[in-house]
Amino acid sequence: MVMGPTHAMSGAAAGLAMAAVLPPTWGGPTSVSGAFVFAGVTAGAALLPDLDSPQATIARSFGPASQALAHVVERGSAAIHSATSTRRDDHRENGHRTATHTLAFAFLAGAGVAALVSAFGKPAVLGVLFLMLGLALRGLFPKWVKKNDWLMVTGIAAGLSVLAWVASASVSGPALGAAVTVGVIAHLVGDAGTKMGVPLLAPIVSINGKRWWDVAPPSMLRIKASGPADKILLGAFTVLSVALTYLVLLAPESLGANWA
Ligand SMILES: [Zn+2]
Numbered sequence: 001m002v003m004g005p006t007h008a009m010s011g012a013a014a015g016l017a018m019a020a021v022l023p024p025t026w027g028g029p030t031s032v033s034g035a036f037v038f039a040g041v042t043a044g045a046a047l048l049p050d051l052d053s054p055q056a057t058i059a060r061s062f063g064p065a066s067q068a069l070a071h072v073v074e075r076g077s078a079a080i081h082s083a084t085s086t087r088r089d090d091h092r093e094n095g096h097r098t099a100t101h102t103l104a105f106a107f108l109a110g111a112g113v114a115a116l117v118s119a120f121g122k123p124a125v126l127g128v129l130f131l132m133l134g135l136a137l138r139g140l141f142p143k144w145v146k147k148n149d150w151l152m153v154t155g156i157a158a159g160l161s162v163l164a165w166v167a168s169a170s171v172s173g174p175a176l177g178a179a180v181t182v183g184v185i186a187h188l189v190g191d192a193g194t195k196m197g198v199p200l201l202a203p204i205v206s207i208n209g210k211r212w213w214d215v216a217p218p219s220m221l222r223i224k225a226s227g228p229a230d231k232i233l234l235g236a237f238t239v240l241s242v243a244l245t246y247l248v249l250l251a252p253e254s255l256g257a258n259w260a
Pocket of ligand 1: 031049102187191
């Protein structure tokens with residue numbers, strides 16, 4: 001797989017770009033701080049699909065709680081795969097890169113967040129921010145996180161989410177949901193570029209009787225995850241995120257945004 005930090009950084013870049021182009025009337029951010037909250041959510045959401053892998057960055061994000069959750073998600077994904085796969089589909093040893101690595105999951109996760117926010121209001125916004133920013137910290141600053149206890153990281157995530165909540169008090173459920181969907185899609189695009197590919201349209205669209213066919217680029221363009229190519233991708237997404245951060249801070253109008 002592509003490593004966690006690369007996924008998170010690609011999510012941050014996608015979130016900053018989307019924050020700039022999404023019109024405020026569609027729930028886009030109305031301020032610079034709102035744009036960063038948006039990018040933090042997409043960066044965190046870009047780790048969500050690997051919740052089906054107990055060894056992944058995300059599973060260690062919130063200590064034993066997230067580790068236990070990862071096992072549940074892995075088993076659940078395996079169950080969904082075996083319930084929907086046909087005789088022509090390949091057998092899977094475990095649930096990794098199945099249910100949570102589909103566009104259906106990307107849209108369901110976003111719709112779920114939007115529904116939670118419309119049902120429970122501000123507490124739901126705070127909860128979503130806490131989870132997503134906690135993941136984003138893990139993904140974007142892995143060295144700093146390694147030096148600190150997960151409890152301390154979780155405490156900082158809680159503080160940040162309250163700040164983010166205050167800074168973007170008007171954030172709507174659909175906008176938060178859209179940020180989650182964009183983050184998950186950024187993850188899927190990253191994984192689709194690696195050797196195994198991802199079952200993007202499973203289990204909805206079947207081809208040749210297969211419901212879990214993987215979308216992957218031609219073999220010569222595929223990259224070996226965690227090899228030098230992952231480092232190059234991480235570097236490229238970091239440069240892109242830094243450039244976008246610079247523009248969001250100093251020249252948002254050059255991105256088409258007109259924030260106060
Ligand atoms: Zn993945």
